[in-house]
Amino acid sequence: MERCSDADVLVTTRNSDVLSQMNAVHVKEMRKLRDLDALELLLKRSFRTKDEIHVFSDIGAKIVQKCDGLPLAIKVIGGVLSSRSTKEEWERILATRWSIVGLPKDIEGPLYLSYSDLSPQLKQCFLWCALLPQNFKIHRDVTYWWISEGFVKEENSGPLHNIAEDYYHELIKRNLLQARPEYIDKGISTMHDLLRSLGQYLSRNEAVFMNGMHDHCPPRIRRLGVGNAVEEIPAIEEKKSLRCLVVLHHDTCRSVKKDIFRKMVHLRILVLAGAGLQNIPASLGDLVLLRLLDVSYNEINELPGSIGKLTSLEFLSVLGCTKLAALPASLMRLTTISFLQIENTGLAQVPKGIGNFRQMDNLRSVFQNGVSGLKLDELGALSRIRRLWVIRLETATPPTAPILCNKEYLKELGLRCTMDKEASRRTHYPDNAVKRIEEVYEKLCPPPSLRYIFVDGFPGGTFPKWLSSEPQNLLPNVAHMHFYDCISCPNLPPAGQLPLLQVLHVKGADAVVSIGGELLGNGVVFETHTTAFPKLVLLEVLDMYNWESWSLSTDNLSDNIVEPVSQQLSLMPSLMRLRLVNCPKLRALPEDLHRISNLQRIHLEGAHSVEEIGNHPGVVWLKVENNMSLRRISNFPKLRLLLAQDCPELQEAENLSSLKVLYVVDCPVEQVLWKCFPEEQRNMLVRVVTSGAHSQDIYPLQSVFH
Template sequence: MSEWHVLRSPFSVGLHGSKILVTRNSVVSSTVATIDPHYLQPLSDEDCWELIAQRALSNRSLDGKEKLVAIGEKIAEKCGGSPLAAKTIGSVLPFKLVESEWEALLESKLWDLPEYKTVFPALRLSYNYLSAPLKRCFAYCSIFPHNYEFEKDDLVHLWMAEGFIQPQGLKRIEDIGNDYFDNLLWRYFFHVPHFDYLHQPVYHMHGLIHELAQLVSTDICFQMKDGMSPLLPIFRNARHSSLLSQEDIQPMTLKMFQRYKGLRTFMVFCRNGSHIVELLFDLFRNLQCLRVLNLSSTGIFELLDSIDNLKHLRYLSVSKTNIKKLPESIAYLYGLQTLKLQDCFNFLVLPKHTKNFINLRHLDLDIKRQLSSMPLEVGKLTSLQTLHAFIVGKDAGCQIGELQKLGNLRGRICITNLENVVNLRDAKEAMLEKKPYLDSCQTCTVLPPLVLLPALKSLHIYQMHSLVGVEHRFCGSGMDNMVRGFLSLESLTFHDMPNLKVWTGLNAEDMPHLHQLIVVDCPKLVRQPSLHFLSSLISLDMNQCHILQSLPDEGLPDSLKTLFILDSTILKGRCRQGGAD
């Protein structure tokens, strides 16, 4: 109660006219209210029809659709003034623009079932119109806790592991899963409450939608809360389950799961699950049909060798645990598709035979803090599509050339320990330029401190379309470490930077060995740093810098032997014989 008083105290001094929107019992708001609350009324039937029409008819003309509109208005009356019901029903109707089908929905007996809440008939009807694969995917979400937040890719990987996604020719299975997800999102079964630190959407299910998922999945999905009676009936057809606990999980609760030998999914949602380690052997022995095992955030520090009993396992998450390594026996799980090791701060080494994961598609590692190098011959994982971190090793089989055969990589990848790339030939072996699905640098707005690569000799910065300025941090100024300047850099190129306007922050001794500087296709560049500091510069190439007014006031270094100026009209005129520069 004291916490509640602390929370409510600021509300007592709010400015006149301040309002609080409450979506639950009005008793809560009455404890701080100074006037009578204003209760939001249900939408009118006309407003409900407007919401339905926006989804169902979109930009279509209503000409000649008078009967369809009349039926739609009657459907709106049955939505009980609920915007969620109206939008959900509206997302079904675009696929059924035949009067008889709208009439069938209007006459459905689900509207009149007394056990349903007002909005539930509309939600259930919307579910009934889903395809069989979409029904399975939606029902599966019932094992998540209420208000659980999830990422799109992760849910698609779970559906993949369970075999819910039906192949469509040569189309990538993840792309089909994304279509499934977008379909459910469009129908309001999912909602976007906010975005994460990478500006990626995070999703959840509205409370009533989650209740619907539990209703339609009763026979095959169930949640168990820690401390529930051990006399629960056996769900003979149970295939997917989760365990919810606010504290450490009790051993007796875990033992209850051993009766469900047909389980394909087992997820644990708890703050601390240290007792799980004691019972993993029994779980691995009794739940040998598992395809999905999620032990993230459980506090476990190891997995047992007996995990190789789970021959059908396709998805394993031990993210946010204290685990230090994976047992070598895990390499015998040849069907594994997704392995998640995010935020495992103590994790040190992947199994020696990681190369055996021939079906692995998604390896989710931390960008920092993990591993000193990749395991041997990771290049044999040719199905791999997600690899957020690649740690370059010194030994053969762990070097950057292992990336060569990973042609299906997608999204982002962070390559660390670049000091172990000893020559240009090794760097070219990675063939990053031939991996078309990797994110480019086009959306990057800041250059990283590449000065931390003291042995770097050649740097080509290409197609950073969102970069506006190159400033002092590029050369290390203002950084906490003692590194300053590109002490080994001999060649620097800026190429295809359509929004680059300013390059500043170049000081004496920042690039003492730079021989060649090339600035190509930077049409908005108006300012460049003093170049007379570049005491070793031999060749300067300024090409397609259309509005650059002049060379630096301090002039060019005495070491310069070659100056190329092409397609830079203003600069070219100033540098002619007798020109201002």
């Protein structure tokens, strides 16, 4: 720990030489896991049940000894063992060779074994991820890159993209990718730097990520990644064996040689994201084998017409190219395209012909605008579509018939009208336009296969029937539901009826004053189903400036519900995280919230009318920020981390007996709050007090007790 004038700097390293170079004040050496803790972690990561523990304990103890108490090693071996159901299979793993000649010491043993246990396809996908920068957030869309490389093999289990996503989740299950905990669906992950080192070592003769330190390109390189630390991109046109080029956030590529692509005839993947490009030469059309082109976040104002020659192209992204005003007509001839991402561009309209892309799997964001542009009816031809975002729906005319209800592969749907996000400058449409928009939404009823629904900027007074009337029948598989700036609907849809809903996010619903039983569902449903939100894990409500009251009571449900069932109604039994931000008129959290025993994390911010919060027996993490009236926090018996920022009236803290860390930022009565704790607890409590100037230091602590 190095002492600074106003803050401490925490540095983690595996290299002891770093400590001497930094003149560290305090060194904390992280010890290896004890044998019992290591065995418990192994059994947990291999998904053994309580009844199986005694069967695998002896052999498990021998395996963790070979892991030398290292958590990462135990996790990845647990991933290997998760598919082995007998003791004999575990013994074979123990007897397997855990290394190869020449493997560096820090990546041999369990890490190598976890790689060698993969199928040939998964090995290639794992090595590909090692090409990305350190700490890179790996989105599930990495699967499109794997498909472009030919790593994903067709099976009888469904479309290629579904198989690729199975690969992605298998790497997470085996702990070779680590899912970011804030993403419930595991849609974002990272790769541990030791696993990345393993991947880079194993692929060192054909794949390199250049970061400006001791960079060397093998003569027969097939995959090249270039980071922003590299001062000059090498002469890539001479690398004739190159199959994949990934340049990320390297803004020195403003001009590209006219003939740069003519020698790179074997290129399958070209990623030039955030590279500062102002033009793309016509020689792009010479890349006849190119399957994926990503030129996101560049300054280009057009794509060359020669793109129409790329008859193998399947994936195209121009995300964030705000100067791009039009797509070339030649693009519409490429019927092989299955992924088209055109969000946040300067496009005025999409040319007609989208309906010809019969292989289209992912379309973001398509829109109708003007007489010559796309018509919604064209989307009816996209029978294989899995992810679809349609924007500027205020310009659309209702399709002649429902166009989405028969899309059996559709998993994600985003519907957006243009809406000013500032509450004081909301976009208001005339009544006739609102009526037409409501008709459009009604005709966009999705199929039962849908898992993600995003409704953004809807100006209507009532949600479409497929959302507001028994959605459990029409949307039985929805797991993520997001409502942004639906400004005129006074009631939210009855999302409590959805049997698989895991995430509910509501933002900017200006007309909502009260939330009660209507969110849980009507009484007829609960005569036979006695659980509301049975799978909900995360509930987020943001920017609800007129919301005053919140009740989880069933008193105002339909009179058809019978009294015994009402008393037995279970509410959100799986809820773990609650986040309420900028709800200034909300007077209190619902009393029944204490019945949710799984709730572990609460974030309350900008709730200026809430005076106290308490009675949450399972919560271990609490953040209260910018709550002008909050004066009391009480009865959190398991709370371990409390973060309090800009709460000027906060003076009382009671029954926080398990608290380990108290982090206070800009709370004038901090000394009063400190005295609320018994002296013996104060002696054990980690207490951090800082000002708003350093309040960003609070955020790394959010995951301490996650």
